[in-house]
Amino acid sequence: MTTSTTTEAGLGARLYPVADWYDAEALLGFDERAVLARLREFLDTEAKPLLAYYWERGEFPEQLAQPLIDLDLMEPFDAPARGIYHGFRIFELARTDASLATWYTAQAGLFRTAIRVGASEEQQREWMPRVIDFSLKGVFSLTEPEHGSDIAGGLATTARFEADLPGSGTWVLNGAKRWIGGASTADVLCVFARDVADGQVKGFLVDRNAHGVTVEKIHGKASLRMMQNAHITLAGVQVPESMRLHNVDSFKDVAAMLRAMRSDVAWIATGIQAGAFEAALAYVRERRQFGRTLGSFQLVQEKLARMLGNLTASLALVVRLNEQQSQGSYRDPDSALAKMQTSLMMRETVALAREVVGGNGITLAADVARFHADAEAVYSYEGTHEVNALIVGRALTGESAFTH
Known part of the structure; x- marks a missing residue:
């Protein structure tokens, strides 16, 4: 829970007086605008001076990561944050830099959505608080080297279930994923693979440091240069049944x-x-x-x-x-x-x-x-x-x- 002593006078009349011509910002409450104003101050003073240097080097300014997490932007209020706040949070990040917005939404959007939609209630109770406070960092790993737009039918990474004990078991994953942003610093990779038994797509949280996982940075990019995209190879990676997203049974x-x-x-x-x-x-x-x-x-x-x-x-x-x-x-x-x-x-x-x-x-x-x-x-x-x-x-x- 974030508290703010920002006053209406200190916040100012508008966050976006020119860019938001029809004043959609008026849909935000005072507390929501106050959090966005704190984000603006951080981006202007801490992030903007670094952007050109790190963009040209093709590196992410890691010194911004923890301070950005510490701003408590994902769920800063007593009640669940409204969708309009989530949208303007992304808007504010992106108006500063697309890589920063992509990095943050990899956790707050992609990975959180994977858990919210794909995890069972029990799994959500265990994982979601850690997703929100970034103590469990994850990335959405769907796209493959040969399959992007045709991923629904073309997904080639495989998952094979091997029962070892009654009521439990292990999945073995083989394949590759590509263009996965933030993979090198994630705790887990949310990998989607095709079950060889029924041909349906399943989801798994894979430990980034698990045996058989190789994460390689993609070099030579001319866009989103600060965002660290990775090529991931999965060779006989073992994942326990408890780390399968239990609500993902098909594409x-x-x-x-x-x-x-x-x-x-x-x-x-x-x-x-x-x-x-x-x-x-x-x-x-x-x-x-x-x-x-x-x-x-x-x-x-x-x-x-x-x-x-x-x-x-x-x-x-x-x-x-x-x-x-x-x-x-x-x-x-x-x-x-x-x-x-x-x-x-x-x-x-x-x-x-x-x-x-x-x-x-x-x-x-x-x-x-x-x-x-x-x-x-x-x-x-x-x-x-x-x-x-x-x-x-x-x-x-x-x-x-x-x-x-």
Whole structure:
């Protein structure tokens, strides 16, 4: 439980006076805004000065991890945090840096959702408090080297049950996972594998240091450079039955997780737009050419207006989706549409931000280059544009256009 002595005067009138043009922030309560203000202060003073250096080196600033955990952002209130707070927490992280947002949501979104949806009540009682306080750090390990968009039918990692004692037993996992962010510092890997007995997908919490687990950093990335993505090899890895997610019996159960997590990525895509837009706006207000500020030129103002239009539309999408999900309505086409459209608008917004900053837009000092590059990863993960479009198209027509 986090307490705050922040006053209304100290908090200020608005957290997002320009980026949130239609004031969706008004849906937040005072205590929620106070926590977000504390997060903003940490990001501005501790994180921002490090971002360009670590992004260029392709390393995560590990010194930020524990202080970020210590902010107690996941469940900071006496009652369970509202969905709108969770959304704006992601938005605030992403408007600072996409890797920071991805790192935090790997635990607070992906891994927590895997436990919430896939674990039995008994398992949740044991694990969920440790997920919330980060004493059990985990990562969502679904994507494979040869299977991304076709993972539902193509998942190749196998699980074989070997009974050794009545009522117990051990699972043996073989295969590989790829693009798993944060795997090198996780305690457990939430691995999805196909049961050789019935052909159905099951979920397992695998000790990262277990015999047969190899975690290798993926080098040479041009996007999300601070986020440490890994290639994981599983060779005869033994997992006790107690560490199997007991509510995961098929890929339909995994799809239920993805349905919830796509909305988190839509908030990231929206936050990235806010960060790029704010950086570009600050630059054109100060940068002078031809004896005038760049912000005084018609073409620059038109681009700023388009960026704000994209950002405002994206924020409206994610806020409305959040309202639906808070009421218990989790539909594949809803989250797919939000992820698809916010990512599409994000791509244009970051390109326009880089464009109005001119030559300096390719430098890390101006911030927009980082947002521009990182947006490409967000555009593709948690469902590509095409896959999400086909999910929406299937809902519209009643016919699947996925290839077989």
